[in-house]
Amino acid sequence: MSVKSLTMKRILVVGGGIIGSMHAYLALKAGHEVIQVERDEVPSSASVRNFGLVWVSGREKGAELELALRARELWGEIGLEASIGFRANGSLTVAQSDVEFSLMQEAAAMPDADQRGFEILHKREVQALEPMLAGNYIGALRCTTDAAVEPLLLLTGLRDFMKRSERYTWIPNFDVDSFTHNESGNHISDVTGKTISGDFLVLCPGAAHSGFLSEYFKDAQIRKVFLQMGATVPVAEKLGHSVADADSMRYYPGFKDLSLDRLPPQSELAHEHHMQLLLAPRFDGSFTIGDTHLYKEPFSHEIIEEPYEHLSKVIANIFGREFKIGKRWSGVYSQSTSSEIYFRREVAPRAVIVTGAGGRGNTLSPAIAEETIKSWAL
Ligand SMILES: Cc1cc2nc3c(=O)[nH]c(=O)nc-3n(C[C@H](O)[C@H](O)[C@H](O)COP(=O)(O)OP(=O)(O)OC[C@H]3O[C@@H](n4cnc5c(N)ncnc54)[C@H](O)[C@@H]3O)c2cc1C
Numbered sequence: 159m160s161v162k163s164l165t166m167k168r169i170l171v172v173g174g175g176i177i178g179s180m181h182a183y184l185a186l187k188a189g190h191e192v193i194q195v196e197r198d199e200v201p202s203s204a205s206v207r208n209f210g211l212v213w214v215s216g217r218e219k220g221a222e223l224e225l226a227l228r229a230r231e232l233w234g235e236i237g238l239e240a241s242i243g244f245r246a247n248g249s250l251t252v253a254q255s256d257v258e259f260s261l262m263q264e265a266a267a268m269p270d271a272d273q274r275g276f277e278i279l280h281k282r283e284v285q286a287l288e289p290m291l292a293g294n295y296i297g298a299l300r301c302t303t304d305a306a307v308e309p310l311l312l313l314t315g316l317r318d319f320m321k322r323s324e325r326y327t328w329i330p331n332f333d334v335d336s337f338t339h340n341e342s343g344n345h346i347s348d349v350t351g352k353t354i355s356g357d358f359l360v361l362c363p364g365a366a367h368s369g370f371l372s373e374y375f376k377d378a379q380i381r382k383v384f385l386q387m388g389a390t391v392p393v394a395e396k397l398g399h400s401v402a403d404a405d406s407m408r409y410y411p412g413f414k415d416l417s418l419d420r421l422p423p424q425s426e427l428a429h430e431h432h433m434q435l436l437l438a439p440r441f442d443g444s445f446t447i448g449d450t451h452l453y454k455e456p457f458s459h460e461i462i463e464e465p466y467e468h469l470s471k472v473i474a475n476i477f478g479r480e481f482k483i484g485k486r487w488s489g490v491y492s493q494s495t496s497s498e499i500y501f502r503r504e505v506a507p508r509a510v511i512v513t514g515a516g517g518r519g520n521t522l523s524p525a526i527a528e529e530t531i532k533s534w535a536l
Contacts, residue, residue: 166189166190166191166325167190167191167356167357167358167534168190168191168192168193168343168355168356168357168358169181169182169185169190169191169192169193169356169357169358169359169360170193170195170344170346170354170355170356170358170359170360171185171192171193171194171195171360171362172194172195172334172346172359172360172361172362172363173194173195173196173201173361173362173363173364174194174195174196174198174200174201174313174328174330175201175203175204175205175313175362175364176205176312176313176519176520176523177205177362177364177512177513177515177519177523177526177527178194178196178360178362179194179205179312179313179316179317179523180316180523180524180526180527181360181362181512181527181530181531182194182316182320182326183236183240183316183319183320183524183527184524184527184528184531185358185527185531186320186323186325186326188531188535190325190358191325191326192320192325192326192327193327193329193354193356194320194326194327194328194329195329195330195332195334195346195348195354196328196329196330196331196332197331197332197333197334198330198331199330199331200330201313203364203365203489203490204364204365204489204490204491204492204519205309205312205313205364205519205520206309206310206312206313207309207387207487207488207489208309208387208489208520209306209309209387209400209436209438209446209448209449209520210243210306210307210308210309210312210438210446210520211249211304211305211306211400211436211438211520211521212229212230212233212244212304212305212306212307212520212521213226213249213304213518213521214226214227214230214274214275214301214303214304214305214521215249215251215274215276215299215301215303215304215410215412216406216407216409216410216411216412216413217274217410217411217412217518217521218411218412218414219268219269219270219412219415221499222411222499222518223270223273223274223412225499225522225525225526226518226521226522226525227273227303228525228528229521229522229523229524229525229526230303230305230521232524232525232528233305233307233524234246234305236316236524237307239319240315240316240318240319241311241315241318241319242307242308242311242312242315242316243306243307243308243311243312243315243441244305244306244307245305245306246302246305247304247305247306247398247399247400247439248275248300248301248302248303248304248305248398248399248400249300249301249304249399249400249401249402250279250284250287250288250291250298250299250300250399250400250401250402251298251299251301251401251402251403251404251406251407252284252291252295252297252298252401252402252403252404252476253295253296253297253298253299253404254294254295254296254403254404254472254475254476255296255404256296257420257421257422258296258404258407258421259296259297260420261404261407261413261416261417261418261420261421262278262297262298262299262404262407263278264416264417265299265407265413265416266278266299268415268416273303274301274303274412275300275301275302275303275304276299276300276301277299277300277302278297278298278299278300279297279298279299279300280296280297281295281296281297283297284297284298287300287398287399288397288398288399289395290395290396290397290477291397291401291476291477291478292477292478292479293474293475293476293477293478293479294475294476294478295475295476300399304400306400306438306439307520308440308441309446309520329354332348332352332354333348333349334346334347334348334361334370335347335348335349335369335370336370337359337361337370337505337506337509339506339507339508339509342355343355343356343357343508344356344357344358344359344506344508344509346359357508358508358509358534359506359508359509359510360509360510360511360512360530361505361509361510361511361512362511362512362513363511363513364491364492364513365382365490365491365492365513367380367382367492371511374503374505374511378501378503378514379494379495379496379498380492380493380494380495380501380513380514381453381492381493381495382455382457382490382491382492382493383451383452383453383490383491383493383516383517384451384452384457384458384488384489384490385448385449385450385451385452385488385489385490385491386431386448386449386450386461386462386465386466386486386487386488387446387447387448387449387486387487387488387489388446388447388448388466388469388483388485388486388487389440389444389445389446389447389483389484389485390444390445390447390473390481390482390483390484391444391481391482391483391484392440392442392443392444392484393443393444393481394443395443396439396443397439397445398439399439400436400437400438400439401435401436401437401476402434402435402436402437403434403435403472403476404421405424405428405433405434405435406434406435406436407421408421408424408434409432409434425468427464427465427468428468431450431451431452431462431464431465431468432450432451432452432453433449433450433451433465433468433469434449435447435448435469435472435473435476436448436449437473444484445473445481447469447473447483448469450462450465457490461486461487461488466483466486470483491515491516491517491519492513492514492515492516493514493515493516493517494514494515494516498514499515499518499522500512500513500514500515500516500519500522500526501513501514501515502526502529502530508534510530512526512530
């Protein structure tokens with residue numbers, strides 16, 4: 159990893175999600191002392207509720223794709239060091255109609271298709287790779303740069319690795335409710351008044367936009383997004399690739415230059431819930447499946463059943479068999495709505511807040527953290 163530092167500093171990281179953890183990890187690698195605090199006993203928000211996808215394929219051409227490719231490189235290195243379930247498994251976006259397949263052929267001819275690792279596969283080639291995909295479809299767009307991690311191993315795997323260093327301290331149940339800056343550095347305090355001081359501070363609160371942090375979001379172009387997710391009951395057969403349906407091409411900006419107007423309208427239900435199928439194979443033989451998107455707060459506390467019926471039908475068509483859903487949950491992420499790829503603001507000298515990477519936060523996290531740490535080295 160290319161992040162280097164000349165002198166050891168004490169870095170305070172607030173938030174135990176993937177954005178905070180990647181900052182902690184790379185700051186430690188750069189030779190600093192790191193103290194990472196988390197308000198819960200165990201982090202339980204977006205970073206453990208997601209698909210665990212490192213999804214390069216749909217990233218917007220230009221700066222976003224460059225950041226994703228750098229992140230992908232870093233994931234490969236981190237995956238060799240820490241037990242996070244990283245694998246370069248690739249993805250298959252499956253065409254269930256001729257129009258979808260022709261759009262995928264367009265995607266495979268985009269100028270940056272090679273960088274993304276795109277290739278077109280006909281059904282027999284898909285089945286040679288993935289015998290489980292025995293359903294009714296035409297072919298697929300394979301993306302060899304896409305990868306995956308196990309969300310339930312990721313944060314503990316990174317922390318276990320970091321705990322091997324005497325320069326790393328993990329403090330759960332530390333709910334930061336204020337911070338101050340003076341010439342001796344940055345100081346965070348929790349609700350009981352306990353204070354920790356450091357040279358640099360990174361606030362990575364995810365979608366916690368309220369409390370003492372609310373003033374930084376006052377005029378920010380940022381929103382919260384609510385998603386419904388699920389997991390199928392484990393089966394014995396193994397699927398390697400992650401899988402998506404062509405609805406994902408409607409949503410990912412990487413495909414926005416394609417002639418998407420040739421697609422028929424989405425089903426009413428999929429349109430209403432802003433749905434696509436994403437499916438990530440898990441080590442235990444289950445698949446994480448989703449998702450829906452709700453953009454308007456207040457979000458309901460209820461899980462709605464119809465989206466799962468839609469996902470089950472799409473999965474049954476692609477796999478040629480039905481899978482039982484064993485778990486359902488929801489998640490919320492923070493998303494920048496400006497042209498910025500994510501939200502970063504200096505809140506005091508040597509103190510930044512970093513969030514808002516939206517549905518690409520897991521993918522981009524190591525490259526985002528690298529950008530922060532490089533900015534300190536200037
Ligand atoms: C359902 C779902 C599926 C997704 N799938 C993918 C995917 O497959 N690939 C991808 O790239 N991205 C995906 N994303 C997006 C990605 O998960 C998020 O962008 C990413 O996890 C955000 O990480 P974070 O660390 O900023 O936030 P979080 O994971 O929310 O972590 C923030 C942490 O900060 C702590 N915290 C907050 N305030 C304080 C405080 N005052 N004091 C102390 N601690 C505090 C919280 O308790 C929390 O643990 C998905 C998101 C969701 C919700």
